[in-house]
Amino acid sequence: MKLGFYPGCSLNGTAREYNESVKALAPVFGIELVDIDDWNCCGASAAHAVNRDLSLALPARTLALAEKQGFDEIVVPCAACFNRLAVAQYELNKDELLKKSVEKSIDMTFNNDIKILNVVQFIDKYIKNKITEKISHKFEHQVACYYGCLLVRPHKIIGFDRVEDPTSLDELMQFIGATTIDWGFKTECCGASLSIARTDLVAKLSCNIIKDAADRGAEAIIVACPMCHSNLDMRRPQIDEYVGKKISTPVIYITQAIGLAVGITPEKLGLQRHFVKVNTL
Known part of the structure; x- marks a missing residue:
């Protein structure tokens, strides 16, 4: 296909x-x-x-x-x-x-x-119903699914998932063996394109997301947006400085998580490119 x-x-x-x-x-x-x-x-x-x-x-x-x-x-x-x-x-x-x-x-x-x-729609439509037969390593980790601002908004146009409390990423992660946490920052803004112009604001907004996920025991944060990933991963030094401690919770894409579950090597999934190491997974 x-x-x-x-x-x-x-x-x-x-x-x-x-x-x-x-x-x-x-x-x-x-x-x-x-x-x-x-x-x-x-x-x-x-x-x-x-x-x-x-x-x-x-x-x-x-x-x-x-x-x-x-x-x-x-x-x-x-x-x-x-x-x-x-x-x-x-x-x-x-x-x-x-x-x-x-x-x-x-x-x-x-x-x-x-x-x-x-x-997420692509995985739901073409991959989800075939995952079970392909899984070789269940993703048995506790994760926080972070949707960000744009994945399910604006609802009248996208018509996909719930705006304030979406569940599509959570369901996919549960499908491959993960435990998803219930938390209040899944659709909060990470600072988006202000990463360069106002790194201080990005550090503050992203810090709230990273800290809450870590405090609730998340072993990884799952994302589906490169801008969100960049702010939560690349800006970790500024986030750590803002929060006053080092937080080592990695941020990975939903496709990387599913890829690991079906036996694709970390190198082919690009996991070595992240700023925050994902060795724990």
Whole structure:
């Protein structure tokens, strides 16, 4: 089975390990992920705050290219990219004049009916029902599933999971043998793209997330967003300084956790690339 794949900027750069883990996991379940030809940046996280037309044209071009390539569905692992593509599709489908304007700006016409799947939806649809027969090492750890701001928002567009108390990541982790904690920071903001401009704010916001997960006994924090991973993993020195102690709880992607459970090597999953070591897993 072939599905379209939109890596976005992060998965080709700072979140290389996310890309590696998704691409390593898919073949185990008979899925070939094919990159969209000539894809471009989706505009996250600033385009929609600067220019509305640009914020729609950037993801629209990628959707048009995917449609031209013959894909009915595309997998978009980055939560921010998924949000921008889904929002653009929604906005253009409800305003035909706006869609024609965007089509003119990108010099392409398209139906705009391609199915966009985030990584959890992709796993739910194509992998979950086959996991049991593939598991070789149950992921028997206590984890905190962190959804962040964008994976399930805005609900009227995404229509996926519950906004304030989502459970989809928890259910997947429980499916591979993990115990998930009940905690209050699963959808709190990590500071997002303020990582460089206001590292102090990111340290404060991310500290609340990391500390609460660690205090509740989490052996790992599970994420599905490269920006969240970057803030919770790369900014750990600033977080440790803010909290006044070293917290060694690692942050891993849902695809890495499932990959470990089905016997993919840590190296193929990119676990060696993390700033906070994941040796305990």
